[in-house]
Amino acid sequence: MRADKEVDRSKMFAVGEFWKDSLEDLEEYLDALGTQFSVFDAPLHYNFKEAGDRGAEYDLRAIWDGTVVQKRPIDAVTLVDNHDTQVGQALESWVSAAFKPLAYAMILLRPSGYPCIFWGDLYGTGTDTTSKGEGDSEGDSNGPERQQPVSQLEDLIRARKLYAYGDLRDYWDHMNCVGWVRTGDEKRPGCAVVISNGDEGFKRMEIGKEHAGEAWTDVLGWSEGEIVIGEDGWAEFRSPAMSVSVWVVKDAHGREEFGKR
Template sequence: MFQFFEWYTPTDHQHWIRLREQASLLASLGLTAIWLPPPTKGSAPNDVGYAVYDLWDMGEFDQKGTIPTKYGTKDELKEAIAECKKHGIQIYFDAVLNHKASGDETQTFKAVAVAEDDRNQEIEAPHDIKAYTKFTFPGRQNKYSDFQWSHEHFSGTDWDAKAERSAVFKIKGENKSFSEDVDNEKGNFDYLMCCNIDYKHPDVVAETEKWAMWCVNEFGIDGIRIDAAKHISFGFITHLLTHIRQESNNPDFFAVGEYWVQDVGDLEARVENEDPNSKYANGNIHLFDVPLHFNFAKAASEGPSYDLRTIFDGSLVKTAPASAVTFIDNHDTQPYQALESYVQPWFKPLAAALICLRFDGYPCLFYGDFYGIEPKSPEEPDTAIPGRKEMFSRMLLARKEFAYGSQDDYLNHSNCIGWVRHGDEHHPKGLAVVMSNSNAKGYKKMNVGAHRAGQVWVDMMGYWQDPVTISNEGWAKFHCHAGSVSLWVEKEEGKHWITVEESSPGDKEKHLQEEQYARDHADDESSDEEEQVFEAEHPDLPKPLDTWDHLLQDDHDEA
């Protein structure tokens, strides 16, 4: 999956055109699905899409100061989708179903403020407030739907225009309460922002069902990413997905929820309970592996003091791999955003290998990592972050061509780990991956199969220049440089894997030293003597370097 946007994507109404133009390239790299930003009309012309105003306006009506959304017009969206489909790419809409923003009219109704840290605690008596809870969509004039939203369709809001006061207000009325089957942070985390949608109201459920099926039939979408899933009734999410799959006759309609918690137990509770009567029934939903993202961020920050053998500990891909969508970063974790926890650039290639080249998980790559992140503002050009298109393209090609079949892990050293993919009937070529998070080169002695004896293998990233030859028993020492990852595949006649990114002169000198040392000691069998350490610092690794491990050969060298 590819997340085709970042937070600072330009407000030039050209993004759907960019997608149409890039579809062929992305498909050629093996990408099979695109997660689009919210295509619906937001509360302002430059809205990223999460302050959603009108779900039915995909850049078609003059509303909130614009006809196109930030990303373009409805027609351009449909053209981009058609081009993606032509290349075999599925389309997932980002569905913002938790709230609505920027209502058209105010209404007066009973509400009560609740404590910010305990939404179950009412801190005052119910009283009249005035809020923008009336949505009439005058620019659309009832096209596609004549449903108009009113305060009875919401369970909370955050602004009393009468008192000019901001608070978390719980709306009072018949059958009014926050949903119980949501995350229990703050006592009850149903309310997040703006006008909080009440999915206990049957008219709201019917309207959302109608809109979802319109998206399927009008745009041919294959799935949805559910924004703010921890704040939405999971019973409703289950109901909606069941409705879409039944009405569209597509049991494989995909769904992934943004359930932003670091405790894998909370995620497991949402994906592993199959009791249809349980409030945690999941409706066959995937979830983003948030704990794994934080493992990556921690590993990148700590450098060699981080034990790579623990990289999957506490992750969803380890405990429920069939339900995990793995990722490195996204629009919320990028710098200056609400959930900023950006993975440092030096670790990105390692993380890419960990999500793209292993058996488990459904990997999702981020537009900002691939194409780059735009500046926070025109006045702050230094906040831009360059993309790593060449590196990620090589990783994707490795996945597309080589990452198949059974997997043997060599996760037996705190600073150097590796694994082997053995290929399958349709993709018989194997793959060996080795990575180091230390300031010294590393290697793993791994077995790729006796049937590959005599083959010459090379690093398809182009980082390690020396080839290796597979022994009669299928073993070889597969190397990588400091703070780096190498992807080893059988050498093909006439194919030379050029280095995907230029290194600094200091790096090149160090790499030559490392490879010469490896050549000189290629036949060493002892695992007791410490390897020579090259003290030149890797330019991207965290400082200070006083904790770098000096020994990267296997703890348990196998004969």
């Protein structure tokens, strides 16, 4: 940036890390700053951790309870894991691999908060303790066990960029299967998302009468086949067990990019 160029500091984005699993403490921290400021949503991370640990026993309708993004979305930087919560670190509270795609769908494909992607979730992290060098009987085991990248996280990021636009319609009415619709805008299509932390899930949701007759498919490829939008603008979307599906119109711009690395 040129030294002689005046900076409009009112438009600068700032985030702080005050790692407390307490919405009350985080609100006190934010209020004391005296200006709009964002903070990492630690309570949301711990909700994701609990949800992953408990599996189908966890009520997904409680996932936002006590979080910054629920109470003060403009101040919330949402995350799943970070460098401190990963395996082997001081605040280790790693979200289970099975739940991570669901968690990332929640922070990437909804309008509230500023989502933050952990490098280790995108590329993998830690030490690969399974490999052994020539003449090395122990292998490289001087660090935490390697954690694999989150399955198709790149595609979830791509889905946000291409399809997560417009108004939000929530269908948050079952403890193990929830869904929502992003209605799109004048230039970009929307999407329909279904998440299940139990058995295969189904959710009847409204897309709009203007979409009647369209064929929609899951860009992640985890749900096979097509879903045709009814004349009333509604359709029943599905998700595999302990998974997420992101449905968009079959011929939507950018569909050819999914599944590539």
